[in-house]
Amino acid sequence: MASVTVRDLHKKFGETHILKGVSIEVPRGKFAVLVGPSGCGKSTLLRLLAGLEEATAGTIHFDDRDVTSLAPRERDIAMVFQSYALYPHLSVRENMAFGLKLRKTEPAEIERRVKQASAMLGLDHLLDRLPKQLSGGQRQRVAMGRAIVRRPSLFLFDEPLSNLDAALRSQVRVEIRKVHDELEATSVYVTHDQVEAMTLADVIFVLNKGVVEQAGHPLDVYARPATRFVASFLGSPSMNFIDVELARDGGGWVAAGKDELRVTFDAKGFEKGLVAGKQVTLGVRPHEVELFSKSATYRTTNERGAPLTVSIVEALGTESFAHGKLGGASFVARLDAAAQIKKGETVELAFKTVHLFDRETGQSLRDEA
Amino acid sequence: MLSVPRNTPFIKKVWLWAVTFFIATFVYPTLVYANPIRLWHAYRGDEEKALLEIIKTFPGGKIETLALPADALDSKLASASLVGEGPDVFIAEHHHLGEYKARSIVGKVGDAFEGEGAFIVPAVRAVTDGDGVWGVPLSPKCMALFVNDDLAKTPADFEAIGELTGKLPQGVFPLVYEARNLYAHAPIFGAFGGELLGKNDQWSFIGTEAETSLNLARTFIAKGAVPDDANYNILKELFKAGKAAFVISGPWLAADLSDAKDLRYHIEVLPNIRGAGQPMRPLLTVESAMLTKQGAEKPEARALAKWLASREAAQVRARLAKTLTARSDVSIADGDPMLRVFSEQAKVAIPMPASRAMQAVWDPANRAISKVIRGEAPPDVALAEAKRRYDTVRRPPPDAASPTPFLIVIGGILLVLVLYWVRGAKKGDFTGEVKRSLPAYAYVIHSVVAVGLLVIAPLTVGAATAFFSGNLFGDTSSRRFVGLANFIDILTAQGGALLTTGSFYVVLLVTLLWTFLNLFFHVTIGVSLALLLSKPALKLKAFYRVLLIVPWAVPSYITALVWKGMFDRQFGAVTGLILGLNDLFGFHMEPISWFARFSTAFTANVSTNVWLGFPVMMVVTLGALTAVPQDVLEAAEVDGATRWQRLWRVTLPMIRPTLAPSVTLGGIWTFNMFNVVFLVSGGDPDGTTDILVSEAYRWAFTREAKYGYAAAYSVLIFLMLFGFTRWDEWRKKRADDRDRAVRAKEAAA
Numbered sequence A: 001m002a003s004v005t006v007r008d009l010h011k012k013f014g015e016t017h018i019l020k021g022v023s024i025e026v027p028r029g030k031f032a033v034l035v036g037p038s039g040c041g042k043s044t045l046l047r048l049l050a051g052l053e054e055a056t057a058g059t060i061h062f063d064d065r066d067v068t069s070l071a072p073r074e075r076d077i078a079m080v081f082q083s084y085a086l087y088p089h090l091s092v093r094e095n096m097a098f099g100l101k102l103r104k105t106e107p108a109e110i111e112r113r114v115k116q117a118s119a120m121l122g123l124d125h126l127l128d129r130l131p132k133q134l135s136g137g138q139r140q141r142v143a144m145g146r147a148i149v150r151r152p153s154l155f156l157f158d159e160p161l162s163n164l165d166a167a168l169r170s171q172v173r174v175e176i177r178k179v180h181d182e183l184e185a186t187s188v189y190v191t192h193d194q195v196e197a198m199t200l201a202d203v204i205f206v207l208n209k210g211v212v213e214q215a216g217h218p219l220d221v222y223a224r225p226a227t228r229f230v231a232s233f234l235g236s237p238s239m240n241f242i243d244v245e246l247a248r249d250g251g252g253w254v255a256a257g258k259d260e261l262r263v264t265f266d267a268k269g270f271e272k273g274l275v276a277g278k279q280v281t282l283g284v285r286p287h288e289v290e291l292f293s294k295s296a297t298y299r300t301t302n303e304r305g306a307p308l309t310v311s312i313v314e315a316l317g318t319e320s321f322a323h324g325k326l327g328g329a330s331f332v333a334r335l336d337a338a339a340q341i342k343k344g345e346t347v348e349l350a351f352k353t354v355h356l357f358d359r360e361t362g363q364s365l366r367d368e369a
Numbered sequence B: 001m002l003s004v005p006r007n008t009p010f011i012k013k014v015w016l017w018a019v020t021f022f023i024a025t026f027v028y029p030t031l032v033y034a035n036p037i038r039l040w041h042a043y044r045g046d047e048e049k050a051l052l053e054i055i056k057t058f059p060g061g062k063i064e065t066l067a068l069p070a071d072a073l074d075s076k077l078a079s080a081s082l083v084g085e086g087p088d089v090f091i092a093e094h095h096h097l098g099e100y101k102a103r104s105i106v107g108k109v110g111d112a113f114e115g116e117g118a119f120i121v122p123a124v125r126a127v128t129d130g131d132g133v134w135g136v137p138l139s140p141k142c143m144a145l146f147v148n149d150d151l152a153k154t155p156a157d158f159e160a161i162g163e164l165t166g167k168l169p170q171g172v173f174p175l176v177y178e179a180r181n182l183y184a185h186a187p188i189f190g191a192f193g194g195e196l197l198g199k200n201d202q203w204s205f206i207g208t209e210a211e212t213s214l215n216l217a218r219t220f221i222a223k224g225a226v227p228d229d230a231n232y233n234i235l236k237e238l239f240k241a242g243k244a245a246f247v248i249s250g251p252w253l254a255a256d257l258s259d260a261k262d263l264r265y266h267i268e269v270l271p272n273i274r275g276a277g278q279p280m281r282p283l284l285t286v287e288s289a290m291l292t293k294q295g296a297e298k299p300e301a302r303a304l305a306k307w308l309a310s311r312e313a314a315q316v317r318a319r320l321a322k323t324l325t326a327r328s329d330v331s332i333a334d335g336d337p338m339l340r341v342f343s344e345q346a347k348v349a350i351p352m353p354a355s356r357a358m359q360a361v362w363d364p365a366n367r368a369i370s371k372v373i374r375g376e377a378p379p380d381v382a383l384a385e386a387k388r389r390y391d392t393v394r395r396p397p398p399d400a401a402s403p404t405p406f407l408i409v410i411g412g413i414l415l416v417l418v419l420y421w422v423r424g425a426k427k428g429d430f431t432g433e434v435k436r437s438l439p440a441y442a443y444v445i446h447s448v449v450a451v452g453l454l455v456i457a458p459l460t461v462g463a464a465t466a467f468f469s470g471n472l473f474g475d476t477s478s479r480r481f482v483g484l485a486n487f488i489d490i491l492t493a494q495g496g497a498l499l500t501t502g503s504f505y506v507v508l509l510v511t512l513l514w515t516f517l518n519l520f521f522h523v524t525i526g527v528s529l530a531l532l533l534s535k536p537a538l539k540l541k542a543f544y545r546v547l548l549i550v551p552w553a554v555p556s557y558i559t560a561l562v563w564k565g566m567f568d569r570q571f572g573a574v575t576g577l578i579l580g581l582n583d584l585f586g587f588h589m590e591p592i593s594w595f596a597r598f599s600t601a602f603t604a605n606v607s608t609n610v611w612l613g614f615p616v617m618m619v620v621t622l623g624a625l626t627a628v629p630q631d632v633l634e635a636a637e638v639d640g641a642t643r644w645q646r647l648w649r650v651t652l653p654m655i656r657p658t659l660a661p662s663v664t665l666g667g668i669w670t671f672n673m674f675n676v677v678f679l680v681s682g683g684d685p686d687g688t689t690d691i692l693v694s695e696a697y698r699w700a701f702t703r704e705a706k707y708g709y710a711a712a713y714s715v716l717i718f719l720m721l722f723g724f725t726r727w728d729e730w731r732k733k734r735a736d737d738r739d740r741a742v743r744a745k746e747a748a749a
Helices: A041-050 A092-102 A107-122 A136-148 A166-183 A194-200 A218-223 A226-231 B010-033 B045-056 B070-081 B094-102 B121-127 B158-162 B182-191 B208-222 B232-240 B251-256 B299-308 B309-321 B337-348 B356-371 B379-394 B406-428 B430-466 B485-491 B505-533 B539-552 B556-566 B572-583 B596-628 B630-639 B645-673 B674-681 B693-701 B708-749
Strands: A005-014 A016-026 A033-036 A057-062 A075-078 A154-158 A187-191 A203-208 A211-216 A240-249 A252-257 A261-265 A279-284 A289-291 A306-315 A319-326 A329-336 A346-351 A355-358 B037-039 B061-065 B089-093 B136-141 B144-148 B173-176 B244-249 B265-268 B282-290
Touching: A016 A033, A016 A041, A016 A211, A016 A306, A033 A194, A041 A075, A041 A154, A041 A329, A041 B136, A057 A240, A057 A289, A075 A136, A075 B630, A092 A107, A092 A136, A092 A289, A092 B556, A092 B630, A092 B645, A107 A166, A107 B282, A136 A166, A154 B158, A166 A194, A187 A194, A194 A218, A203 A218, A203 A226, A203 A346, A203 B539, A211 A218, A211 A226, A218 A346, A226 A279, A226 A355, A226 B337, A240 A261, A240 B505, A252 A279, A261 A306, A261 B337, A289 A329, A306 B356, A346 B379, A346 B430, B037 B070, B037 B299, B037 B674, B045 B061, B045 B309, B070 B094, B089 B094, B089 B299, B094 B121, B094 B282, B121 B136, B121 B282, B121 B337, B144 B337, B158 B173, B158 B208, B173 B232, B182 B208, B208 B356, B232 B244, B232 B251, B244 B251, B251 B337, B282 B299, B356 B539, B406 B430, B406 B556, B430 B708, B485 B708, B505 B539, B505 B596, B505 B645, B539 B596, B556 B572, B556 B596, B596 B645, B596 B674, B630 B645, B645 B708, B693 B708
Parallel strands: A033 A187, A033 A203, A075 A154, A154 A187, B037 B061, B037 B089, B173 B244
Antiparallel strands: A005 A016, A005 A057, A203 A211, A240 A252, A240 A279, A240 A329, A252 A261, A279 A355, A289 A346, A306 A319, A306 A346, A319 A329, B089 B282, B136 B282, B144 B244, B144 B265
């Protein structure tokens, strides 16, 4: 197993600047997920790690070894492709053994490792089939098997689940994590799916427009997004954003917006960034609201709730999503289904947590943790 | 088909049938008979003008003329006479008479022939045989000596021409003639008194006269007095360019020299041969008016034939077309020395034998001459071999076999099929099924008929031909059922050694070698180029792709002829290249006589066909390569494969399924690639580079129309290719079955 250190990596395709100085650090045996929207450079970064692309500038180290200019086969890595990229003319067994054969591994050893891997992945009975005779999920597992038998110092996954249907996806997702834990391998995993990112990762790197916006443990990143982009990217439905102005309110602070929106909040954790009269963006996750109740005490709201005019209600059984306008912006709130909200109603909401972002830079106003 | 509306009253039906019968029996034949006399010819230009002029003054009856290309005349005559639609009179050269007689195309000319006195002796001999006179001589043609006045004067004799070697300017040949061609060699042979065919069509280009004539030709070539591989075009160009003091050729050359303004030349009668003490005697062909069987019965047609050969006509022809007449009583204008010379020459010329057997003489004789003048064999050996070849072709057709066993076998097969069918019919609701599927038949019937007529029927007839000898159509008097005799003959190499040149097995080996080598190069070159072209970094890709497809786009026979030209020893581009290299680097490479040895001739054929064939493989491979996903190659790269390993272990196996059908097809095409073999080496040397199809062609078209024999070859070729494709299918199916079995086993487990 190796650690991965990327320093100030740049990649240009002609005039297009895909990666603009990316630095990441994946400790040994950790599962790193690169997440971001399409075109953010996450797949390019992965291909650079694999050696399939050449870096324009910057360095890549596996442990202390500089691999920046090495060919893929000199890097001791294995990669699982989005399309599985199995060799269609070779059986499952031969697909898995391919890399070992090229490395002139002993046949007995090859056989042993293939057996082991196929047992781990439940492929034993498929070893003599050709890829075209397999289902999508089986192919996916063969692709994994092909990576596993190699026992590389680094696993790379390029959106390996995106060609699977939803049910299979969650199943294989669990398997991937299980395999990782069993092998204690260092893995770098690319996805645009935040659920995968959240569930799989030990460390998550959110990429946007060729730079790393935030890195860290997924729950930390979710709870304390460093930028408005990260906040909007992680979480489903996405975080609500409302333009507000900051003001002092006695000992505390209040964020005032349109439609008589006044949200008082606890200034703890925001001390440095708060300036009276500053135009900021208020962020509230749909899951961090509830119906305002006079009897309850809130850290964030004053005697009135924030009024949400409901235009659509999506009832999902245990919970409902109420869509509407709040403070002049569109707003989604997750509410208990028992509340029986109706279309056209105006409900008062209480916010359990709020996030504040600089209107210009998108940076969080939260103090560094 | 004549159809009668269904609800017409009975009496009307009778009337309709009666009228139809009357027209068919009486009116139609008279209408046909009232037609004008039909005259077919192959004239063009001045000669056609002269003919029309002659016809204009014909006193009796209306004439309808049809001009055909010379090579189409024969086949058109044969096919038209089958259905009685041929001409009454046609003009052709006399040496086809044997063939026409065998095919019952011609009739005796009867009173159209004015009498022996009216024509020169050789011309009369040309159109006469034991049975009578078969054509009215119009115009004789033979070779004579063309002399370049700037280079030489009238030679004392033939040998004196050879003695000019070394005394002429650099690069000038004393003499140029088509030395490898029997027609051009015949004047020498004739001087020694030789004849091409003996009594009863025996091979007689053998013995002392023939050997002496060949030795003489060989000495000329050995000392460089004559180029050894001149064809008509080379001869013409050399003479035009002043690179030949003398050439031996016919009046056609004079016509082709009309644009060479600076060339001063005259024509002379061929000289004596010192060693023989006799003049050279060229072969004479006599253009004659011939009558078809139907024409021979019509007085007007006979009168036309006579008119065409009349004195008046001869004069018109001499005036308008400068054509020599076969008449002895027409004097030639003083102003025309050329006609005078050819007229003199014709008088000593030997009429080309008109016998059908002559067809079988050319090929073996030409091969023997080639061998001798190239010094590959002494004359006696080469001629004995030629005689053997001729005798093989001419040997009597196999005995008629009783068709009974065949009919029994065929009947048995049909019976089994019927039984099988009946058994199927008994099972289940057969009639109901047929009824239900009837509408479907309406949709496919036209293609069934088309395929049946255009593919199945010819194939069946062709295959059936293999069981016969003689003419299958037309005059069928020689036709007889011979059973498997043709096949047995072929498979036992005509009773000779199984592995001699030209035996089925040797030709088969050559064909297999030919197919294998070609496919190997097609695939390797095609795939390599496709791999180069598919490199994304390559610039001008579209341009290269077009350039590399060009060999494919040019018609193959043109390419073949161009390559043959390039391989010409004296004037070809390859020789030019060798000489250029010699000049540049001081090498001492000899120009290669490509078609003198099997290895080089075969190489020339293979190179030509490789040139023709690689683009297909390249295009197919380019297509297949687009189906190789980039990420599979990347996966291999990550797996640790080098560039070569990716090519061998991933790319090639992945394109193999797409390539396989093309390779199979390519194999079949190459196996039957007639064009290249026929046009480039033409079987040279000595038929060794012939493949099975070109051998079949030779049996059908250069060896006395042994169609049955040729058909037997074709059937054998068909069976082999059919067997090959079946085997290929079976192999694939077996692999599939194995695959399925594995899966079934897994499923069970």
